[in-house]
Amino acid sequence: MRVTLYPTAESLEQAFLAGGTAVVFDVLRATSTIVTALAHGCRGVVTVVDPAEAQEVAARLAGGNIPVLLAGERGGEKIPGFPHGNSPLEFRPEVVGGRMLVLTTSNGTRALNLAAGRAGTVLVGSLLNARAVAREACRLGRDVILACAGTQGEFSLEDALGAGMVVLEMMKMADPGWLYCPTPGASGLDLSDFAVAALHLALAYKDNPRRAFDHSLHGRKLFSMGLAADLDWCASLNTCEVVPVVGEGKEIIPGCPVIVRS
Template identity: 35%
Template sequence: MPTSIDVVFTPDLLPFSDLTGKTVVVTDILRATTTITLAVANGATAITPVLTPEDAFRLAADQPNTLIGGERGGVKVDGFDLGNSPREYTQAVVSDRQIVLTTTNGTRTLQACRAAERILVGSFLNLRATVDQLAQVEGELVIACSGREGGFCTEDTVFAGACVAALEETQLTDAAETAKLLYQTHRDDLLGMLKNCYHGRSLARIGLGEDLEFCAQVDLVDVAPHLIDGRITA
């Protein structure tokens, strides 16, 4: 069991946390880590998060059997193979393929955690698999939310709280206590929470409301993807 749990609400606050030697779970429920979780479960060999569409094109050009995915403003970037909707990352599309991914918030958070000893990628889709890994952690645990640029978001914090709630008798920071409260408030209606939060409303407005139902599914898959040397694998 971890000795302590902190929750960091946005990647912009990660520089204030010393992640050295710690385990970090990165989450971006809408939608990067939901998409990554599903892609790994559906057989993608590796997902490489990068910061910009230019980086994505450059990296993919050197690699065979590689798809480029991601979004800006919520929608697929021109020239990309895939957007950032988990519904696109089916077994037929991603099995045995590599993916280079760039999104507005989630890939920034993954980059900002590089100092950590171990980096997991979590979403409601693999909540139980994530918690099973975390229960074995013996040092300090940080759950890194992606938020929206410079701001707090509800949905990532609810996921963080779900992890906190499952790990009993651990020392919690104020942020971890708040995340737990937020999860306890919304646990019985995760879809309603996703429909009401700022980011969920934005996605519905651009015609991606079906993604909310997808992202609200708990324990759909049984993988605990890790980021190692810049690549996310099972």
């Protein structure tokens, strides 16, 4: 099984994803928010790139008597006029249960929508569900594309870490003794160089993923904005079994990806 990593959303624009399983990461915070919302009973998440379009989509859902929440951020801040931002802590069960979430973010929703139009299956990854995502990717048995959103077109340490944690779990599933005797090629996985680099990030931070956010540019920014609780939540490794998948329920909003629990 080939495992390839793309470090930014921009790199996905020319990527060949057809027939593979893509896993999208925007660890701080869009994909962590999506995983959390679905784990807490959200009916589905519609990802939209443009804020004005997100408002239109939410209005169409509400007009169809579908309970809906509108959420979005730019630069880490809640979009003015939007009821919700991009903090996973906002989407408690009593808030999100049974509702559709319409979400637009600076980086993550763009990466998700790019992947949705190109890959056979698109999963949503984070530190929260890394093991569950790895298990599903192995079950599907196709080549895996790890798609990191990045931040404003630049590499993001936390997204590569999320991807690396999935690679680490896949390695352990393919060869349970690999971690103790890491012989190259023994797992049967064919890793690209970026995937190897992400794996070694995971090995470096596996005992304290939260520390990676102290080292990452975007993590430090969110901390300076008073969002330490978000960072703590997003660093919770393998605490969730939910594997969000893109595509089910597309008929709800034609032309917009809808993410649901697999």
